Amino acid sequence: AIVPMGFCYPGKGNSGDLPPRKECAPTWHKKILEQLPNIELTLLIGQFSQQYYLTNKPKTLTQTVQQWQDWEPEFIPLPHPSPRNTLWLKKNPWFESEVVPYIQQRVHSML
Template identity: 45%
Template sequence: MRQQGWQPLYTASANARIVVIGQAPGRRAQSSGVPWDDASGKNLIDWLGVTEEQFRNPNLFSLLPMDFYYPGAGRSGDLPPRKGFADRWHPPLLALMPDIRLTLLIGRYAQMRYLPSARHDTLTDTVRNYRRFMPQQFPLVHPSPLNFRWKTKNPWFATDVLPELRTHVRAALDYTVTRELSTQSGRNPEHPDRECENR
């Protein structure tokens, strides 16, 4: 953690439209200081249907893991996020993001925290029933390459879930892009035929 010289790994912006709540940084991401800087991140960016530039733009995406530090290695993978960490740090950060239109809940720990009573008994069933939580929340399996067997056993994820995920991501971001372009051109995005009042 800080005593090891590590910096907390997250991004948060008051302008963000989508917040990605994942598990905890991996070893590579912690070393580079860049959230989702690994194969899981590449898969996630592909799932979302965005460019890496868009994904790294804090005015579009806030990246808020359940723990801001690499938790260390366990017997069968990384250790879980520390208990209570998200309870302490997420609420004040999320309170500073009033324009979030979509929350992506990636993996079991994020879903346990944010869908405590609504989630299903298994992660697979929660993801399969993603429509229950829309349009504000979208549960996902972790995009780790180690989950290739899960994706093979659950082909509906690629055929049904990912196309709808991309549609909702585009919808959440389109307003941001329209607003930015309108501001640059001196137009009010809420009233495109009027001059921006703050011009």
């Protein structure tokens, strides 16, 4: 299942979409996740989901994703798959060489 942090489009801001509305996740996530009792892995995609679910999260996205094993096996934090993050991927080649293969292996083992 894919569960977004917000359930409506928040609109455009100066540098992209506005952040998800703050009331959405607290209102809906618990109710939705209760209907999905056999979750084996949660990919926290982007900073908003990471801020919501991770305790003692590092200050930057890069640090958070580098420390992905700290939240395993429940969560794996990932950058948002936006064209705006192409530069981040180029600056952090370890992500594609270490994290992506691990996720592929993990998902394959669950199928």
